[in-house]
Each structure stands twice: as structure tokens, then as C-alpha cells.
Amino acid sequence: MAIVSEDDFHHSSNSTYRTASSSLRADQEALLEKLLDHPPPSLQRPEDHFNAAYIIFFCLGIGGLLPWNFSVMAQEYWLFKLSNCSSPATGEEPKGSDILNYFESYLAVASTVPSILCLMVNFLLVNRVPIRVRVLASLSVMLAIFVLMTVLVKVDTSSWTPSFFALTIGCMAILSGTSIIFNSSIFGMTGSFPMRNSQALISGGAMGGTISAVASLVDLAASSDVTDSALAFFLTADVFLALCIGLYLLLLRLDYARYYMKPVWPAMFSGDGQPPQDSPSPPLAAARSSDSSTPPLRPILKRTAGLGFCIIYIFFVTSVIFPAISTNIESLSRGSGSLWATKFFVPLTTFLLYNVADLCGRQITAWVQVPGPRSKVLPGLALLRTCLVPLFVLCNYQPRVRLRRVVFQSDAYPVLFTSLLGLSNGYLSTLALIYGPKIVPRELAEAAGVVMTFYLCLGLMLGSACSALIVHLI
Numbered sequence: 001m002a003i004v005s006e007d008d009f010h011h012s013s014n015s016t017y018r019t020a021s022s023s024l025r026a027d028q029e030a031l032l033e034k035l036l037d038h039p040p041p042s043l044q045r046p047e048d049h050f051n052a053a054y055i056i057f058f059c060l061g062i063g064g065l066l067p068w069n070f071s072v073m074a075q076e077y078w079l080f081k082l083s084n085c086s087s088p089a090t091g092e093e094p095k096g097s098d099i100l101n102y103f104e105s106y107l108a109v110a111s112t113v114p115s116i117l118c119l120m121v122n123f124l125l126v127n128r129v130p131i132r133v134r135v136l137a138s139l140s141v142m143l144a145i146f147v148l149m150t151v152l153v154k155v156d157t158s159s160w161t162p163s164f165f166a167l168t169i170g171c172m173a174i175l176s177g178t179s180i181i182f183n184s185s186i187f188g189m190t191g192s193f194p195m196r197n198s199q200a201l202i203s204g205g206a207m208g209g210t211i212s213a214v215a216s217l218v219d220l221a222a223s224s225d226v227t228d229s230a231l232a233f234f235l236t237a238d239v240f241l242a243l244c245i246g247l248y249l250l251l252l253r254l255d256y257a258r259y260y261m262k263p264v265w266p267a268m269f270s271g272d273g274q275p276p277q278d279s280p281s282p283p284l285a286a287a288r289s290s291d292s293s294t295p296p297l298r299p300i301l302k303r304t305a306g307l308g309f310c311i312i313y314i315f316f317v318t319s320v321i322f323p324a325i326s327t328n329i330e331s332l333s334r335g336s337g338s339l340w341a342t343k344f345f346v347p348l349t350t351f352l353l354y355n356v357a358d359l360c361g362r363q364i365t366a367w368v369q370v371p372g373p374r375s376k377v378l379p380g381l382a383l384l385r386t387c388l389v390p391l392f393v394l395c396n397y398q399p400r401v402r403l404r405r406v407v408f409q410s411d412a413y414p415v416l417f418t419s420l421l422g423l424s425n426g427y428l429s430t431l432a433l434i435y436g437p438k439i440v441p442r443e444l445a446e447a448a449g450v451v452m453t454f455y456l457c458l459g460l461m462l463g464s465a466c467s468a469l470i471v472h473l474i
Helices: 006-014 022-037 049-073 075-082 097-101 103-125 131-153 158-192 195-222 226-251 255-261 265-269 282-290 297-321 339-364 377-393 412-438 442-473
Strands: none
Touching: 049 131, 049 158, 049 195, 049 226, 049 255, 075 097, 075 103, 075 158, 075 226, 097 103, 097 158, 103 158, 103 442, 131 158, 131 226, 158 195, 158 255, 158 412, 158 442, 195 226, 195 339, 195 412, 297 377, 297 412, 297 442, 339 412, 377 412, 412 442
16 A cells, blocks of 8 residues: 555545535635645745654653653552551551552542543533643643642651542542543644654653653662652653643744644635634534534544544553563563562563553654555454464463463563564554544544544553453463
């Protein structure tokens, strides 16, 4: 399949606008294509000088997921806080032992339920609340939550552990909800930009995971104080969130970004050649007035159904394996007592390797976009990833109760399989995600971005639930 130019892809999707008068549709579309092929000086697309917009979207991708990655990664810190380690040991069972045992389950609920609810709310707010307000508000709330968590790092909470637990779960729920609003809004916004910008945003998210994995390894090697490590993590997240606010405000001032965020039709069919600054295009204005400001869901679901299946299944397979199965694969030389086998095997072969491979897969889509959005090869490749599940299970997963035999008797196999898992997840999921907002009319691109994020969350939820079942069958 031939690789389609991202600008051609982008503008061909814009030609699907509905007009107020159906009798003029064909003439307007023909004129639109002619203008896009040979735009007059007033319609020339500005260049992304110094790749400024690309870099900003990449950084926004990092900032959108880095705080959550850091908060989840600080597992030792939460164990320290919730087991009353702030106070001297008394030899008694910690008061919060039940809280400690079920903390990860509570955390999963606190991250999943608000995400789904906030995605629904964000879809309803697409045409009601300007994207600038939603992005800046969500970033500000995330920053406020992390500043509070940073302050609490050095506060002795041993006398109010249950209250600290409730506060932590509440903060995580708010953080998860606002993070999904930010990520789905900014991803929907990139639907109006060339595909390279969507790819930059998605690759930035993978870089956030890579940075978290590297930070975890550095912390593991240094063996520093748990509160000092958590303080460094949270301060880094604070800086990134503040940086994201500044970068987003800078993005709005770039001519390149302002061009793609402006309505297209008034500029195409008005005599002055300049689009009104504050007025929407006629089709969009008509849609808003007739649809009560709520984007139509049915046409989005209809057009993105195939890509939605790919996204759901890709993340389903990934979340079945990572981290529930992959983190329990031990080195075959664990009995030797070496640092590689006992301390660094899982962090290196699971977390760091997977995130680096995932980042590489996403970055490849900046240069190659095959198969296309309508190709049957894409869902075929997504289904082919099912083979990775038994491959990981047949490695040295421990403990094994029912499946006693370890087929792959070498540490090289989990390294190979993790690389395939990360590369395929990064490449295939990025293709499906960036195609989604491009195959709908431009006025529905942002809403389509929210729907694509919903597909992602649904895949993760189903995979996480299925992973618990598979673990009990091994």
C-alpha cells in the first residue's frame, strides 16, 4: 500500500464538511480541492519552524502521563506511608494492614471509574466548553494535586493513616479524571493538525513511561531514602505540569497552530480570503445550533468501529501481559544470587525494555504509516498479537501451580518477547489512534479523539480483568 502524505490525508478529511445547502456541495468540494492543491498566498500553510509545534506536542504527551506514572511507580513510598513506618516500630501489626493489603485494588478502582466518567463528561463538553478552558483547567487541577502530594511527602502521617489513605485515594481519583480530560482533549485537538503532531503527542506519552522506568532504575541502584525518592519524583512531576501550562499557551501563539485551529470554510468561500477570527464555519455553526452543542455519537462510532476494535484488542492483549504476567517472569539464574538475576532483571527486561520498545514503535509511525485505516491488515496484525500471551506464559513465570513446564529455558526469550510486545503495541496502536480523527469530518475530529481514548481505556479495563483470570490458571 502506498504511503499517503499526511497533509493530503488531513485535507481530504476536511473536504467531508456538510454544507448548509446540499445543492452547492459538489461545487464547493471541487473548489476546496483546487484551493488545497494550489492555495493562494493568503491560504498558504505556515511551516512548523524549528519543529516547535511537534516538540510542544511531544512534551505535552510526556506531561499528560508522567505524573500518573510517577505516582504509581512510587510503590515503596505508599507502603512506607500506609504501614506507619513514620513512627518507631512497636512489634505490633500495623493499624492499616488491611488498607495496605488492598491499596493496589483501591488504586485501580480510583483510576478506572473516574476515567470513564470524565471521558463521558468531556465528550458532552466538546462543543460547550472551549478546549483552551478544558486543557488549562485540567492541567491546573493536576498541578494543585501534585503540589499537595509533594507537601505531604515530608509530613508525618503515622497518627492519621486512615485519613491519609482516604486523601490519597481521593487525590488519585481526581488526578486520573483530570488527566484523561487533558489527554483526550489535547489528542482531539491534534485531529485538526497533520498526523505527525498526533504521533508526537502519543510518542510523548511513551517517553513519559520511559522516563519513569529510568528514574525507577536510578532510584533502585542508588538505594536512597524512600521519602527523598518520592520527593524527587513528585517535584519532577510538578515542574513538568507547570512546563505544560506554559507550552500550551505558547502553542496557541504559533502561526502554524493558529492556522490549523481556525475554521476552514469561511476562508475558502469568502471574498476577502481571510477567515473571521472568532466565528465558526457555517457547517459547524449549523451543526451546533441543531445538535444542542452535543457532537453526534452515532456517525463517529460508525466510521471508527474498525479502528476502535483494533485499539481495544491491542491494549487488551498488552494489559493482559503487562505488567501482571511479565513482572512475575524470573531469571533462570536467580539461584546464583547475582544482582542482575535478583534485583535488576525485572526492572530492566520488563519496565525499561517495554517502554523503550513502545517508544520506538510509536516513533516509527512518524515516517511510515502502513497499513492504512481501511486495510484489513491492521486488525489482522492486532489479532496476531494474541500469540504473545502463551509465549510469555511459557517463560519462567513464577509461581507456577498448574502449568509446571517452562518451555523457554533462557533469559533471552522474555527479552525478545517483551521487545515484540512493546514494538507492536507502539506501532499498531499509534496508527489506529492517529487515523481515528482523520476519517471523520473535521468538526467532529475532537469528539472522535475522545471516542478513541474511550476505546483505549476499554481495552485496558478488559485486559486487566482478564489478566487476573489467566494468572490463576498458570
